[in-house]
Every structure is written in structure tokens, then in C-alpha cells.
């Protein structure tokens with residue numbers, strides 16, 4: 001199954017992705033993670049994108065499209081299905097994704113849209129913490145690591161992303177709404193959009209999603 005996860009930062013895409021990875025074995029492809037990796041390795045791309053990411057603005061389309069094209073056409077693991085998290089964020093990215101997938105004859109199955117409200121997002125992202133090594137997500141109130149700032153799973157440092165502060169979260173939400181409306185309309189017109197309530201907790205969202213997959217005859221032949 002090939003999915004796109006849409007929704008503002010903090011709507012729960014990362015948590016849903018972790019559940020889908022475990023439940024359906026889908027590979028999780030996050031352009032935010034890929035870009036942070038480029039920054040960590042201090043590649044030419046990493047140096048170019050840093051200023052945009054730190055301000056909460058979108059990185060120019062060509063950087064993310066290049067990363068995604070390489071991933072989808074050369075990484076064998078994606079052949080069994082994947083979900084794209086944080087991509088596409090603009091109409092141009094959505095069109096280029098269809099072009100790339102058309103060339104390898106692997107069309108998308110669904111675009112899942114996690115809708116969420118600003119107060120919920122600020123509460124979630126303000127308290128969000130991430131493992132620097134394995135990417136496990138924590139929340140200072142709802143899901144703190146057992147030992148402060150130490151990942152339960154791998155023992156590496158658990159940190160707060162520089163762009164998870166309230167001012168940058170508001171900018172990211174504005175940027176998201178401005179650009180991504182057209183992406184939502186794009187998938188709606190293709191009949192691939194499925195809306196999910198991102199303010200609900202992740203188990204409820206997952207149950208609704210499994211029902212959607214179950215009712216789709218394409219995934220229900222056996």
C-alpha cells in the first residue's frame with residue numbers, strides 16, 4: 001500500500017506512521033527527517049535548507065523532490081509499501097510525485113488527511129521530545145521517557161526540536177495552511193483523500209483507518 005499522510009505539524013502524522021509501520025509493515029518516509037539528516041551530515045543540501053527549516057518556512061520544492069525521487073526509485077525496501085510523511089506540501093510537489101510514480105507504474109492508493117486545531121497542536125508540539133538516535137516520539141506530560149532525556153528504547157538522548165517552540169509552531173501552521181490547501185484539493189479531485197480527526201487519540205484514529213482499508217475492495221480480495 002502506498003500512502004501520503006497530510007496534515008499540519010502536530011496533527012499526529014508521526015504517531016500514525018509509527019502505528020502503520022508496526023501494523024502493516026509500511027516504510028515511513030519523512031522529508032523532515034531526511035532534511036534533518038542532511039543538516040546533521042552537513043551536506044551541500046543540508047547547508048542550503050538549514051535557514052528555511054529554522055524559520056519554519058518551506059524548503060524550495062527542488063530539494064525535497066530530488067530527495068523523494070531518489071528514495072522512491074532506488075531504495076528496494078519501498079517496494080512493499082510506504083507512507084510519505086510531510087510530503088507533498090505544495091501542488092508542484094504533488095504533481096511531481098504523480099509523475100515519478102507514473103514512471104515506475106506505482107500509483108498512490110490514498111492521501112490520508114489528519115485534521116487538527118491550533119490549541120491541540122501547540123499543546124502537542126510544545127511538549128514533544130524526540131530521540132536523537134532512533135526517532136521515538138515522547139511528550140513531557142503524556143508520554144515522558146522513563147529516565148529524563150534518555151530514550152527508553154535505545155538509551156540515546158531525547159531532545160526538543162529547535163522548531164518546536166510556540167512562535168515557530170504558529171508560523172509552521174500558517175505556512176502549512178497557505179500551501180497545503182491546494183494539495184488537499186488535488187487529492188480530493190482524484191478521489192484519494194480520506195479525512196481523519198487528528199484531535200482524537202491515535203488508537204481511535206487507527207481504528208477508523210483500519211475500517212476504511214477493510215471496506216476498500218482493492219485491499220480486501222483474500
Ligand code: AMP
Pocket residue numbers: 009031032033035052053054056057058059060061064085086087088089090093172
Ligand atoms: P517536518 O518534520 O515534516 O515538520 O518538517 C520540518 C521542516 O522541514 C519544515 O518546517 C520545512 O521547513 C521542511 N520540510 C519538510 N518537508 C518539506 C516539504 N515537503 N517541502 C518543503 N519543506 C519541507
